[in-house]
Amino acid sequence: MPNVDRRIIYIVMIAAVVYAFVNPMGLPVTISDYTRTAHAAIEALPAGAVLVLGMDFSPGGIPELEPAAKAIFYQCMCNDVKVVMIGMWVMAGDMGERVLDEMAPLFPAKVYGVDFVNIGFKPGNGLLLERAADNIIEAAVDVDHRGLALSAMPLFEQFRSLREAAFWVCLSTGNPGVSDWIKVIGDPLGIPGTTDVVSVSIPENMPFVQSGQLTGIIQGMRGAAEYELLVDRPGRATAGMDAQSLAHVVILVFIVLGNVAYLTRKTRA
Amino acid sequence: MGLIRPGLVASFVLELAFAAAVLTLIGRARRGQPVPAIRRVVGLDAIDEAIGRATEMGAPVHFAPGIGAIDNAQTLAALSILSHVARMCAKYDTRLIQTNRNNVVYSIAEETIKQAYVDAGKPAGFNPDDVRFISEDQFGYASGCIGIMAREKVRANILVGAFWAESLIFAEVGAQVGSIQIAGTANTHQIPFFIAACDYALLGEEIYAASAYLSREPILVGCLIGQDWAKMIGVLLILAGAVLATFGNYDLGRLLNE
Amino acid sequence: MRKVLPLGITFVSGIIVVLANFLAPAWFVAANREISLWFQIVAALFCALGVANLTRIHSKRLARHSEGWFFSIVLFVSMFGFMIIAFSVGQQDDLYRNLYNNTIVPLNATMYSVLVFYIASAAYRAFRVRTLEATILLITAAIVMLGKAPIGEAVFGSWVVDATNWILDIPNVAGMRGIQLGATLGGLAMALRVLVGIERTHFGGTGE
Numbered sequence: 001m002p003n004v005d006r007r008i009i010y011i012v013m014i015a016a017v018v019y020a021f022v023n024p025m026g027l028p029v030t031i032s033d034y035t036r037t038a039h040a041a042i043e044a045l046p047a048g049a050v051l052v053l054g055m056d057f058s059p060g061g062i063p064e065l066e067p068a069a070k071a072i073f074y075q076c077m078c079n080d081v082k083v084v085m086i087g088m089w090v091m092a093g094d095m096g097e098r099v100l101d102e103m104a105p106l107f108p109a110k111v112y113g114v115d116f117v118n119i120g121f122k123p124g125n126g127l128l129l130e131r132a133a134d135n136i137i138e139a140a141v142d143v144d145h146r147g148l149a150l151s152a153m154p155l156f157e158q159f160r161s162l163r164e165a166a167f168w169v170c171l172s173t174g175n176p177g178v179s180d181w182i183k184v185i186g187d188p189l190g191i192p193g194t195t196d197v198v199s200v201s202i203p204e205n206m207p208f209v210q211s212g213q214l215t216g217i218i219q220g221m222r223g224a225a226e227y228e229l230l231v232d233r234p235g236r237a238t239a240g241m242d243a244q245s246l247a248h249v250v251i252l253v254f255i256v257l258g259n260v261a262y263l264t265r266k267t268r269a
Numbered sequence: 270m271g272l273i274r275p276g277l278v279a280s281f282v283l284e285l286a287f288a289a290a291v292l293t294l295i296g297r298a299r300r301g302q303p304v305p306a307i308r309r310v311v312g313l314d315a316i317d318e319a320i321g322r323a324t325e326m327g328a329p330v331h332f333a334p335g336i337g338a339i340d341n342a343q344t345l346a347a348l349s350i351l352s353h354v355a356r357m358c359a360k361y362d363t364r365l366i367q368t369n370r371n372n373v374v375y376s377i378a379e380e381t382i383k384q385a386y387v388d389a390g391k392p393a394g395f396n397p398d399d400v401r402f403i404s405e406d407q408f409g410y411a412s413g414c415i416g417i418m419a420r421e422k423v424r425a426n427i428l429v430g431a432f433w434a435e436s437l438i439f440a441e442v443g444a445q446v447g448s449i450q451i452a453g454t455a456n457t458h459q460i461p462f463f464i465a466a467c468d469y470a471l472l473g474e475e476i477y478a479a480s481a482y483l484s485r486e487p488i489l490v491g492c493l494i495g496q497d498w499a500k501m502i503g504v505l506l507i508l509a510g511a512v513l514a515t516f517g518n519y520d521l522g523r524l525l526n527e
Numbered sequence: 528m529r530k531v532l533p534l535g536i537t538f539v540s541g542i543i544v545v546l547a548n549f550l551a552p553a554w555f556v557a558a559n560r561e562i563s564l565w566f567q568i569v570a571a572l573f574c575a576l577g578v579a580n581l582t583r584i585h586s587k588r589l590a591r592h593s594e595g596w597f598f599s600i601v602l603f604v605s606m607f608g609f610m611i612i613a614f615s616v617g618q619q620d621d622l623y624r625n626l627y628n629n630t631i632v633p634l635n636a637t638m639y640s641v642l643v644f645y646i647a648s649a650a651y652r653a654f655r656v657r658t659l660e661a662t663i664l665l666i667t668a669a670i671v672m673l674g675k676a677p678i679g680e681a682v683f684g685s686w687v688v689d690a691t692n693w694i695l696d697i698p699n700v701a702g703m704r705g706i707q708l709g710a711t712l713g714g715l716a717m718a719l720r721v722l723v724g725i726e727r728t729h730f731g732g733t734g735e
Contacts, residue, residue: 372574466645
């Protein structure tokens with residue numbers, strides 16, 4: 001059996017993914033303990049508490065992280081938990097607006113500047129978090145992503161710094177990311193938090209989960225799908241599970257074919 | 270202790286101990302005392318082979334120092350390898366295409382390569398158009414690089430530094446165009462992709478050993494050995510902590526959290 | 528002076544940044560913040576250098592009608608067009624946001640999505656049972672791939688999910704901690720070499 005041309009692999013992969021979206025199989029998604037732990041921690045937040053959402057990702061991370069951001073925002077609004085979005089990545093503000101564009105209209109009684117704010121990107125990486133831990137208005141130069149003054153917002157009358165946050169969630173596709181939140185907010189200030197990271201970053205963040213520095217972990221798109229099911233709002237992540245399943249199967253089939261060809265050639269030689 | 274932030278005393282002491290270990294070995298090397306040898310790093314040895322292969326084929330070498338900024342230690346390690354690669358390419362009149370995602374790194378890389386050609390006695394051989402800033406955007410940089418790899422038909426692809434999601438894109442396209450590939454990063458989430466798609470992979474701290482390994486300067490080698498001493502201290506602490514914790518004693522852990 | 532001044536600046540600013548992570552006095556922390564802010568300002572100035580480099584290279588391509596010169600025009604239009612729009616109407620204007628959401632976002636997402644194809648072809652090429660280690664790698668990868676997608680549990684049962692979690696919790700964490708410890712110490716050693724002036728590649732040249 002000769003080596004399979006990579007274009008055949010690509011075509012089969014496209015066909016499998018398209019098929020999964022056109023003919024959903026509805027495979028059951030079991031919810032992991034890690035996702036349940038994260039969800040339970042946010043569910044336990046009292047009304048009026050502030051949850052900080054670190055939108056530390058770029059458009060490439062949208063499929064895996066945005067569904068979790070929406071689900072967490074939905075959960076917070078249902079429980080009257082306030083949400084402050086901030087980010088160390090350049091596109092943080094735009095990512096936040098995408099979440100608000102879809103989710104805010106579901107809560108017409110919730111008001112921007114009172115119940116949620118999108119501060120957006122501010123430069124400084126970990127330094128931004130350090131300054132926000134002292135004074136969030138100064139760290140954000142008193143302006144949010146929409147150009148509005150933070151000092152004029154009722155939310156910031158009570159919430160003056162990240163020290164007063166009840167919980168943080170870092171949605172991250174790389175660096176700066178989770179380690180900065182743990183280093184600046186989680187460990188020194190003792191504020192619990194969790195993360196949703198892209199699948200490739202799951203292994204490197206598991207030590208933080210084991211050491212208790214992260215309260216559970218939302219693992220990539222699978223974790224986002226689980227979270228959507230926990231808040232009873234299946235969305236894009238859940239819809240993507242069938243495609244992910246078939247994609248994995250395609251890869252495994254080609255790995256098996258490759259090894260069959262390899263072993264056959266080896267035996268003949 | 271009022272001078273040091275609470276919860277960081279043990280870390281501060283350990284960092285001082287680490288610095289002491291490294292500086293001790295540097296001192297030994299400076300005084301001409303012998304320092305232990307370092308083991309072979311296959312990936313670093315392969316750099317010369319890769320450049321040689323590209324030279325034989327009359328094809329260019331491509332070097333990417335990752336997408337990290339200049340304050341990233343991996344980028345500094347990449348620049349030290351670039352210096353060696355540029356010298357080799359200048360010596361053998363092999364075209365070197367060097368791509369950058371970061372403006373500051375681009376300006377330093379340009380100076381590094383220019384100096385290498387001057388040192389090789391071939392200042393006219395340096396082509397500033399072959400040192401390129403592609404884009405600050407991660408995937409803009411990735412698409413620019415893979416376009417260059419494919420159009421210029423590079424035969425040696427050296428990817429060392431801080432890489433993220435674009436690592437597999439580089440490695441796979443390099444494999445498709447038939448390049449010999451040497452890659453290295455300390456970003457643990459990208460190491461598997463480099464192992465799968467490249468001919469040689471430098472894992473984690475091996476990229477930091479490059480300047481010492483390639484130059485064999487006693488001071489740099491001494492620094493590397495000091496780093497290993499510090500790692501041994503870390504291993505002993507881990508073992509001690511694991512044994513104590515197994516018997517229900519967590520005092521060492523508490524002490525290190527002071 | 529050409530060598531001593533940069534080394535001196537590197538040492539002083541580096542020591543302040545390192546010690547500011549540990550030391551409590553407010554003036555020290557303030558000095559660190561000031562240095563970090565100036566770093567951000569200098570880095571922003573270098574953006575102009577990048578634009579100048581791109582303009583120089585692609586202008587030459589256009590002038591010579593080199594291969595692919597049309598794409599140089601596309602680059603100029605998109606680069607300067609975006610800059611002009613952003614400076615004139617601002618980032619909150621609908622024009623900018625629509626342009627951004629309908630070009631940058633899908634292009635980024637597309638490039639990221641390309642990874643699924645490359646990972647398939649890389650896995651096909653690389654995961655061969657050549658040695659014992661390669662076989663273990665292959666079996667582990669197969670288990671984790673099946674465990675992370677719902678189809679694995681649906682077809683093979685919950686043991687594949689349990690096995691995946693065990694792999695991620697035990698051998699993965701052990702390996703990750705080891706690699707991260709080594710890489711972190713390597714980074715620390717590199718920083719120390721830069722501080723004391725042994726490592727000089729960041730000055731450009733050959734570091735001499």
